Amino acid sequence: MLRRYVEQLLNVYNYIDGIMVVDKDGYIEYFESFRPDVNKLKEKNILHKHVTEVYPGLTNETSSVMRVLRTGEPILNEYQTLMTYNGQSIRAINTTMPIKQNNEIIGAVDVSRYLDSPYRRQNITLKERKEIKTSHLYTLDDIITASKSMEIIKERIPMVANTDSSVLIYGETGTGKELVAQSIHTSSKRKNKRFVSQNCAAIPGNLLESILFGTTKGSYTGAENKAGLFEIANGGTLFLDEINSMEIGVQAKILKAIEEKQVCRLGGFDPIKIDVKIVSAANVQPLTCIETGQMREDLFYRLSVVQINIPPLRERLNDLVLLIDYFIENFNEVQGKDIKGVDEEVERIFQGYEWPGNVRELRNIIEGAFNVSASKFIQKKDLPEYLINPIVPKSTRENSYRETTPLLQKGQTLSEALNAYEKALIEDAIENSRTLVDAANQLGITKQSLHYKMGKYNLGK
Known part of the structure; x- marks a missing residue:
């Protein structure tokens, strides 16, 4: 203020x-x-x-x-x-x-x-600059917070870090799941070993299988002897992000590898012993993933020996000032600027915003403002247009109509009404999502299920 x-x-x-x-x-x-x-x-x-x-x-x-x-x-x-x-x-x-x-x-x-x-x-240092690392894993100190819920997570990380138990992290997109995953690794006895990260979204099952387990020469055309991520991460930590987007068939093989602590490369027969701490993450509630068939129930229980739920930014707005200052300090160093903060109008906009993209969205907004700001303080004119003049989603505009329209139209069967409502929900999700994967996640179904329903209702994007 x-x-x-x-x-x-x-x-x-x-x-x-x-x-x-x-x-x-x-x-x-x-x-x-x-x-x-x-x-x-x-x-x-x-x-x-x-x-x-x-x-x-x-x-x-x-x-x-x-x-x-x-x-x-x-x-x-x-x-x-x-x-x-x-x-x-x-x-x-x-x-x-x-x-x-x-x-x-x-x-x-x-x-x-x-x-x-x-x-x-005579040798004044105007500003102390930290060394900018080209390779960096986050540590516990990089979790910037003043909220009680995040402080509890920070307290738990060192406790779970030094066990071999699997950890499942749940949080909306942009809440910092990889930040927590890396902090678990750097707080553990495995910190001098490798931290290997793999996003499982939108990767065909056979390709993901070869990435995770490796290949032997001749297992398919062009295949070479190549270690998979389980082998590469041996002794360290393997982070599987968006585990809920992984094909069910691959989930079964991951479950087997974790339980037996060994893998076989594609086309190979010799088991390879592995010692890996598994940290996984989902951007949809895990129990919802089980109900919708996105995740095997037995894999969920194996991965969620410890579960960490990261609250969205809108539920910890008292972290806003700290995060803003942190990002401004970082971008001052990287871009060689001397911006002091955000002005009061920007602070009010930030406090009233819902932050659907969470901390990642905040970081991107600050970075964008650094590119155009000509003042010592970030001003309203430096913010993206969508933040200043928010567009009302189509689904919101139609709510008033739907609330006053009878759910069952005259002459319509229950099955027809349910299909019409499902079609409307899918249309809204597609309309307000950047990708079909995002739309599927919003609906709580797999991408494959979404494709099927789009064909059923003759929808396209």
């Missing part, structure tokens, strides 16, 4: 070493040090903490910030020796000013010039 004042202040001051904005109670809403060689504090570690918690040597009486909040009067160029909670000692000249709205104090801003050796100032 108070971040929009930062850009104004940066335009007023030609040179500052640090800036901090607090709310009316002294809790930090924004922080940046332009001299990480002097002040190593990072915003992500101190955001929403009280100023006297971050600088425990200060009290409500000695802190210039707390005095300004109490009196409403600015304090200019005051010398302070600051001791941070992690043991840094900083000498600074601080100017602290109240932030007022309708003559009421809503916060304060504190700008600092650090007093250090002139020799150090």
Whole structure:
């Protein structure tokens, strides 16, 4: 809320070493040090903490910030020796000013010039940059959250990581299932072995079988001796994403491989012992998958020894600010920019949005805004059109008609009414999905079943 004042202040001051904005109670809403060689504090570690918690040597009486909040009067160029909670000692000249709205104090801003050796100032580091890794697996620290449900998941990950039990992760598209899967691997005793990931959606069964189990020369035309993913992941972790989209025939063979802890390559006869932790993921409720025939019941019980359910972003909106700051920090590093945050209007839009694409959608929106933003803060004009002017889905527009129309038309049989309703549901799913796989997932049926029903009702896309 108070971040929009930062850009104004940066335009007023030609040179500052640090800036901090607090709310009316002294809790930090924004922080940046332009001299990480002097002040190593990072915003992500101190955001929403009280100023006297971050600088425990200060009290409500000695802190210039707390005095300004109490009196409403600015304090200019005051010398302070600051001791941070992690043991840094900083000498600074601080100017602290109240932030007022309708003559009421809503916060304060504190700008600092650090007093250090002139020799150090000759080699100023304007911004500390992390090394950008070309190969990276997520760890527990990469799960950014302030929500209780996600904190519980973070607590459980180290517990399940060091067992050989299979883990099934359920979450909507974009909630971060692979992030959790990789965190399980990097938290485990297998972390120095391979993490192998395979998305099982839209891959024909025979091809997926050869990918997973490997092939022997001559098993089919052009086949060579080649290890499958179970062999490649031996000693490590195999992550099977969108397991609910896998053909039933392949599911039976995976179940056998897991239970026997061995595989045979296609065309081969010699069993190969494997030691692999299986982590799988589904973007449809697993029990729904069983009811609709998308997943074998025995495979579900084998894969879901431990089940982790990731809540959608709309159910943990208190994570929005943290995630926004995290993505902005990352894109600043990658693109060499210095964007400070999002303005209040964008924050309101984000808070009122349903986030059907979850965290992945948020990340993509922030990345898109970085490409077009010319300000220190992401503004409404930097957002995609669909977020500013949402299109009402066809199914929503027709709801009022359907609610006032009798379910059974005159002269219509029950079977005809059910077929008409099923056809309408399929039409809506296809209309509001990018792919047939998405439409099938929305309906809770297999892609093959969807194709059959589309033929039955003479539908196409």
